[in-house]
Amino acid sequence: MKFRRLDKRIFFLLGIIVVYSTIVGLKNPYFLSIQTVFDTIRSSSEAALVALGLLVIMIAGNIDISFPAIALFGGYVTVVIMIATGIDNLFFAFALSTLFGVVLGLFNGFLVHSLKIPALIITLGTQYLFHGIMTTFIGSATYGAGVMPKSILSFSAKQLFQIKLQYGTTGLTYFVIPVVIAIAVTWFILYRTMLGRGIFAMGNSEEAARRVGFNPLVIRLFVYGYMGALAGMMGIIHLASVNAVYPNALIGTEMMVIAAVVLGGASFSGGRGTILGALLGVIIINLMNNTLIFLGLSSSWNNFCVGALMVISVVITSYQERLENRRKLLFTD
Amino acid sequence: MRLIRELRQDSKLFVLVVVGIFTAILLGILIGDKLYTPRSLMSMAYQIPEFALIAVGMALAFLTGGIDLSLVANANTSGIFAAMVLKGRWFPGLSEGAAILVAILVALVSSMLFGLLNGVIIGKLSAQPMIVTLASMLFISGIGMALTSGNAIVGFPDAFTNIGTAHLFGVPVIFIFSMIVILLFGKALSSTSTGRRLYLYGENKTAARFSGFKVERLAMLVYTLTGLFAGLSSIMIISRVNSAKVGYGEAYLLKALLVCMIGGINPDGGEGKISGVLITILIIQLLTDSLTIWELSPYSKKLIWGAMLLVIMFLNHLYNRYRQKRQLERTVKGVS
Numbered sequence: 001m002k003f004r005r006l007d008k009r010i011f012f013l014l015g016i017i018v019v020y021s022t023i024v025g026l027k028n029p030y031f032l033s034i035q036t037v038f039d040t041i042r043s044s045s046e047a048a049l050v051a052l053g054l055l056v057i058m059i060a061g062n063i064d065i066s067f068p069a070i071a072l073f074g075g076y077v078t079v080v081i082m083i084a085t086g087i088d089n090l091f092f093a094f095a096l097s098t099l100f101g102v103v104l105g106l107f108n109g110f111l112v113h114s115l116k117i118p119a120l121i122i123t124l125g126t127q128y129l130f131h132g133i134m135t136t137f138i139g140s141a142t143y144g145a146g147v148m149p150k151s152i153l154s155f156s157a158k159q160l161f162q163i164k165l166q167y168g169t170t171g172l173t174y175f176v177i178p179v180v181i182a183i184a185v186t187w188f189i190l191y192r193t194m195l196g197r198g199i200f201a202m203g204n205s206e207e208a209a210r211r212v213g214f215n216p217l218v219i220r221l222f223v224y225g226y227m228g229a230l231a232g233m234m235g236i237i238h239l240a241s242v243n244a245v246y247p248n249a250l251i252g253t254e255m256m257v258i259a260a261v262v263l264g265g266a267s268f269s270g271g272r273g274t275i276l277g278a279l280l281g282v283i284i285i286n287l288m289n290n291t292l293i294f295l296g297l298s299s300s301w302n303n304f305c306v307g308a309l310m311v312i313s314v315v316i317t318s319y320q321e322r323l324e325n326r327r328k329l330l331f332t333d
Numbered sequence: 334m335r336l337i338r339e340l341r342q343d344s345k346l347f348v349l350v351v352v353g354i355f356t357a358i359l360l361g362i363l364i365g366d367k368l369y370t371p372r373s374l375m376s377m378a379y380q381i382p383e384f385a386l387i388a389v390g391m392a393l394a395f396l397t398g399g400i401d402l403s404l405v406a407n408a409n410t411s412g413i414f415a416a417m418v419l420k421g422r423w424f425p426g427l428s429e430g431a432a433i434l435v436a437i438l439v440a441l442v443s444s445m446l447f448g449l450l451n452g453v454i455i456g457k458l459s460a461q462p463m464i465v466t467l468a469s470m471l472f473i474s475g476i477g478m479a480l481t482s483g484n485a486i487v488g489f490p491d492a493f494t495n496i497g498t499a500h501l502f503g504v505p506v507i508f509i510f511s512m513i514v515i516l517l518f519g520k521a522l523s524s525t526s527t528g529r530r531l532y533l534y535g536e537n538k539t540a541a542r543f544s545g546f547k548v549e550r551l552a553m554l555v556y557t558l559t560g561l562f563a564g565l566s567s568i569m570i571i572s573r574v575n576s577a578k579v580g581y582g583e584a585y586l587l588k589a590l591l592v593c594m595i596g597g598i599n600p601d602g603g604e605g606k607i608s609g610v611l612i613t614i615l616i617i618q619l620l621t622d623s624l625t626i627w628e629l630s631p632y633s634k635k636l637i638w639g640a641m642l643l644v645i646m647f648l649n650h651l652y653n654r655y656r657q658k659r660q661l662e663r664t665v666k667g668v669s
Binding site for chain 1: 463586633
């Protein structure tokens with residue numbers, strides 16, 4: 001029963017992708033090519049990383065809107081440190097940014113656990129706080145491609161393999177490596193460890209999870225720390241893909257990622273959501289943002305279309321939940 | 334006298350009044366020569382109404398255990414609708430007076446419809462208010478964005494901008510109007526049966542449902558009302574600033590949450606008073622103006638507001654724990 005409904009959502013999302021791509025393909029034949037696939041993978045990789053983190057948080061029944069600020073904080077501070085010390089190593093960059101992300105994420109998790117206030121309000125506060133601390137105490141200068149560490153710049157140009165096209169070549173970016181690793185790790189944690197069972201349990205009922213012996217504090221710290229780590233990685237990938245770091249970058253992109261995860265079938269009340277759904281959600285949002293222009297709609301229609309999709313998917317998810325609750329004679333919602 | 338009696342009964346309100354007076358005096362000592370000039374007080378009185386209405390809308394959603402994140406987006410987009418009418422792009426051929434009336438009507442109706450959309454999804458489908466209003470925030474601001482491509486619509490008829498700039502005995506008309514609306518609303522909340530129902534609905538939805546309340550209708554009522562507050566605010570914004578655009582007043586959302594937190598509205602619902610919200614709005618406006626006078630960068634302002642929200646939540650948490658402990662002690666005493 002449960003499997004069938006999850007599959008329904010996946011089929012629904014795949015259907016959207018196929019229908020949408022066909023429509024765009026009819027308008028613009030060049031769209032249906034391997035180039036588009038590679039481009040989509042490249043431009044989705046940032047959002048895909050944090051979408052995985054957000055999925056884990058949402059399964060645990062919480063939310064986080066501070067991750068763009070964490071990603072920017074990690075990326076920006078890492079670049080500042082690398083420029084100051086002259087260390088020019090990609091792994092160092094990833095490690096440092098991830099470390100910052102974990103620390104900020106743990107801070108979020110601790111606050112959410114101890115204050116007993118909706119996580120959205122807390123992370124709205126920490127979003128302002130992180131961004132404010134970064135820009136006030138660390139710096140608000142823009143670093144362009146000239147001063148950026150070479151290792152980060154070269155990371156964005158590297159390709160796993162290349163395919164020859166009629167004109168020039170195209171290839172799969174290195175960005176896909178951290179994403180694939182993150183997918184594997186997330187899958188393993190969610191479905192193959194006790195911690196993963198605890199995350200699902202807490203999303204369904206925190207009280208029940210506590211009574212079977214899970215420690216809510218540990219689980220909260222883990223999900224927010226994990227999100228922080230992924231956000232830190234996303235920070236470096238973002239730097240690499242734009243070849244510069246702006247003090248205002250990324251802030252405000254959280255809505256698109258939340259929309260993607262919600263579209264992927266994650267329930268806001270927790271306990272429900274799939275990795276594949278979240279990834280398909282990211283791809284759909286990304287496709288819409290990049291190709292609405294082919295349908296004759298300017299980029300200012302982005303928010304409208306994504307917002308409409310998000311409203312529809314909230315309606316579907318909550319209607320299903322309500323029907324299920326009524327079947328079980330639950331009237332607590 | 335009644336006020337003093339009320340203050341003695343309500344410790345939270347008392348603390349709030351003390352904090353408010355203390356802040357006002359402290360700011361007066363620090364920068365009083367710039368803050369308490371007639372000009373600065375006047376500009377405060379012009380800025381308070383639009384924010385106060387949004388904050389009260391948020392407080393209403395908070396009272397019922399919900400939240401309305403779409404308020405600011407709703408105000409902006411309804412304002413854009415009104416601006417479209419005023420500029421003659423919609424309903425062309427109206428006389429100036431008629432266009433102004435239609436514009437106001439369009440803003441109010443559209444804001445209430447947006448609110449009703451939230452209310453229907455929350456009430457009829459039992460969706461969580463937070464995710465619903467988050468989605469509708471994106472959707473509603475998307476409508477405004479699609480209409481304007483992010484550009485501002487500027488230049489309205491004088492008769493319309495007069496709404497935002499007119500004053501009566503030196504007090505802005507919009508200030509008087511918004512205070513009357515808020516006080517009437519506060520009165521309605523505390524002394525009508527629907528108002529009391531909203532408190533029970535916020536306190537315990539399941540109990541409210543099984544007490545025979547039409548909870549689905551209550552949800553729709555709440556979010557239509559918050560929408561209406563956003564609509565009133567939108568008219569004040571566009572007539573005062575003489576322009577309508579997406580993304581105006583982005584900090585209002587955080588500040589409105591801050592007002593509810595400081596104003597003693599319990600985010601779990603069922604607790605809080607409009608009088609507390611009103612006092613907090615004045616405090617927040619004083620602080621906003623002080624930050625402007627100190628000429629802080631937008632980044633430091635962000636830091637200060639964010640830190641303040643977290644600190645307030647922490648203090649609230651400590652206070653709640655203290656209160657629970659005291660209640661427990663009292664019960665134990667009563668038993669033995």
